[in-house]
Amino acid sequence: MNTPSAIRKVYQGAADRHQMFRMFDRHAQRPNRFEGDASALYAGDWFEIAEREHDYMFEILPPLWIRGSMFAMREFLIGSVTSVFFALRIDGVIRFFHGYCDLSDGRSVEAMRLAIIERETRPVRAMTREERLEHIWSATADAFRGYADETSPRYLPGQRVITFFSDTGSAGLKLLDDLTDDEIAAKLPVQLRHLPDALAA
Structure with a gap:
């Protein structure tokens, strides 16, 4: 996990x-x-x-x-x-x-x-990659997020997975930690998509 x-x-x-x-x-x-x-x-x-x-x-x-x-x-x-x-x-x-x-x-x-x-108190409003992923996890409805289990052969049991829709409209599970920058941006609300990256403290 x-x-x-x-x-x-x-x-x-x-x-x-x-x-x-x-x-x-x-x-x-x-x-x-x-x-x-x-x-x-x-x-x-x-x-x-x-x-x-x-x-x-x-x-x-x-x-x-x-x-x-x-x-x-x-x-x-x-x-x-x-x-x-x-x-x-x-x-x-x-x-x-x-x-x-x-x-x-x-x-x-x-x-x-x-x-x-x-x-x-950071002077510039920004988010780390980890904060972006945690926001996505927190804001996603339970029906579209979950944990891999023994029936998920692609992932280790306990890993966080999220439903992702492709450009063609098909849905599939993807590891939260493996989302690309473009996929992260697509999952974030508009006002958060273009915030600068923050260095992890």
Whole structure:
């Protein structure tokens, strides 16, 4: 199965409530979902939300803890991974974020906070190739994304695959990581297609 990097932005722009709830479990289709430890799939994911969604999540349940402008959800997603919500002042504006942190690592919340600030204070709006792929994965409906299994002879079980339509209109599965630059551009919304490449931090 793909092993994502430690801390990663998984959606460009602020997610609305529907998209936020979809991204809370971006890997629900993984094979053998209830077997093994999938913490690494989730820990490190983060994305921006609106103030309304931030406040809504604060009011659902009493937080596990509140630390300044951050709070953690009482219910854990998997193992020691839970949602942490951030209200951060970036370039003079308060913005709101959701991140999955592994609370067994006492540094994970602060590392997430610093990574978000570093990423969002870059002077030029840009996306890395990895951010483009993660945005495509996050924004694609479940019917058009999934994981290879034992019935997919071309791919290793657990690899992320996405439906891609050719110029002739035929549909087929392709590894997410193998999308070409042109295929990535075709899958991105128009406003993101021509953003400059950003160097991975």
